[in-house]
Amino acid sequence: MSKIHFDFPAAGRFFAGSLAGKWQGDVQRAHDGLHRGTGQGQDFLGWLEPLSPDSEEVAQIEQTADRIRQQADVLLVIGIGGSYSGARAGIELLTPSHFKPFRKRKTNAPHVYFLGHNLSASYIVQILSNLDDQEVAVNVISKSGTTIEPALAFRIVRDWLIKRYGAKEAAMRIVATTDQFKGALLRFAEVEGYRTLVIPAHVGGRYSVLTAVGLLPMCVAGLDIRELLRGAQDASVRYATPDVTQNHCYQYAVWRNELYRQGRVIELLAAYEPAFAGFAEWWKQLFGESEGKNGKGIFPASVQFSTDLHSLGQYVQEGPRHLFETVLWVEDTGCEVLVPAVDGDLDGLNYLAGKGLTFVNEKAWLGTIEAHESGAVPNLLLQIGKLDERHVGHLFYFFEKACALSGYLLGVNPFDQPGVEAYKQNMFKLLGKPGRSE
């Protein structure tokens, strides 16, 4: 069973009285909106019920991953936004190059590179030019099939793949993850005979990490996707109650809204493990796209501590008081390294000799919370039992549900993103797309 604990160590002093009492009515309405499907964006609630680990669909994803593993040393995942960031988050959190997991991983897992999330020529050229002696497979992911960044990257990669393997073999190395019934990518796949996996119509991009979108790349990278889904199931049961006093996920959503009403318009997600960098990017899209609309919304930002205590720490401690922090702390990292003694104590650190680095990290964490709180920056705290698939699945779900509820509390539709069209329209006009004149 996975264990995640939400707390607000001293943030309580930023609100006098019973927070639960004040918010319970709104929470109940938001909860009903989600669970009865009566809220805005009700067509996009498919993520609420996690995929069963024993479903046919999961078996199909695993088979596809096995095939890719046999074919390739490298998997190129092409996608942007929710169509790549969840997989990246999970892989960075749980694969050995970033973090030592609790069990031995499959050493033959292909390396996963992500493309199609920018328009940088040098980025693509550098990745492709490093693949000379590697066998390559591709997973192109786009729900709409029309997003220009992944669509262009796919054209370029497909061309490269055909030159390397020939059209027939290239087609056997491509898996398209897309809508079941419509879209340019589906058409492409049908014409060229690619294997396809489905992005459910009722799950939006930023809520799709626990569908084929995130599960296939994570499975290829050696993650146990059934455990990820079990973690999400743990969370879906644990956060099913509308009672704020019992529901940590809802407490987090309530605190965010309470602090926002007090002028805290920036949330800093602060992690003490660098492996959370990709996860923070996923989290930023989830909250930024869900809440930033109608002139409202908390700006989601992230920091890595203790690294950023030596850069942004000054701003957090003494800059404008318009932010709050949500701290991620992993209780058992499964790793330790001891501080060695030095003859003569040349750097004055022998008082730490024999202590673990985690012990020092922990004191940095506790000391920072205290310092920032005393600098009038409220800290919310999420303690994660350990870093394995079950906990990461739980964490994905925790934030998805908190975000949906928080959006309803804020009074916005957390499932649409009309604002992202503006740059696209201008870009298409400048690119001379047929039908878009100056």
Ligand SMILES: O=P(O)(O)OC[C@H]1O[C@](O)(CO)[C@@H](O)[C@@H]1O
């Ligand atoms: O999977 P698609 O349709 O390519 O969309 C990718 C991303 O682009 C957006 O639609 C924004 O343009 C995000 O909501 C989404 O995660």
